Amino acid sequence: MDATLHLxxxxxxxxxxxxxxxxxxxxxxxxxxxxxxWAFKGPWTISQRLGADDLDAHEIAAYAPEAFAALLSQKPAVHRYPGSMAKRIQQLCQYLVEHxxxxxxxxxxxxxxxxxLRKRLEELPGFGKQKAQIFLALLGKQLGVRPQGWREAAGAYGEAESFRSVADITGPASLAKVRAFKQEMKAAAKAAGSGKA
Structure with a gap:
């Protein structure tokens, strides 16, 4: 992998x-x-705290859970829920080592x-259907991973020229478009919810 991302x-x-x-x-x-x-800065923060230039699944999988949770909890914390996310990251790495x-x-x-590919992504700890589809769209749109039928497997996230998710963010302008789309979705969901009441 060698791409320029802006997440x-x-x-x-x-x-x-x-x-x-x-x-x-x-x-x-x-x-x-x-x-x-904040989420996508997390891997870099973790690598810096581990004193490494990259993340290694074997190293993270074998790390003492309490120590890894403490690493993610240092200020500034890697996530709002550093303890539970530390556990999830280790589960992901353990799965990668095993499979x-x-x-x-x-x-x-x-x-x-x-x-x-979507099925494989959905099998990863912490990845449901939506997360798998978004990551599949990111792989296809920005990282050149395009097995046959990847757009269809990614669902709406695979659509060309859409601004629905991190898969579509290539800089500040597209970030603003994705944020606007998410706000529209939240407003529509809220309106639908209040309409039922």
Whole structure:
């Protein structure tokens, strides 16, 4: 993997996301209940606290859980819920070690189709259907991973020229469009909810 991503909106953190499959997966895992930039800066913060240039699934999987939770809890914390996210990251890394010899790229290297890749992503700890579809769209749109049928497997997130998720963010302008889309969705959901009352 060697791409330029703009998800953390910080050069060093984005450079790590673009070269490290595990960093990109970890950022996607962290992307819940906190601002996107905070989530995608997390992998870089973790690598710095580990004193490494990259993240290693074997190292994180074997790390003492209490110590890893403490690492994520240091100020500034990596996530709003650093303890539970530390556990999830370790579960993800343990799964990668067990099923892919610690190599996250193996998830998509030989995937025969978009559906197969989505299934593999959905099997990852902490990845449901939506997270798997968004990550699949990110792989296809920005990282050049395009097995047959990847757009269809990514659902609406795979649509060209859409601004629905992190898969569509390539800079400040697209970030603003994705934020606007998310606000529209929240407003529509709120309106639908109040209409039922």
């Amino acid at each position: 953390a909106q910080e050069p060093d953190a984005d450079a790590l996301l673009g070269r490290s499959p595990l960093a990109a997966l970890t950022g996607m895992l962290l992307d819940q209940q906190i601002p996107m930039e 892919y010899d610690g190599d996250p790229e193996a998830i998509w290297k030989d995937a025969g189709s978009g559906q197969e």
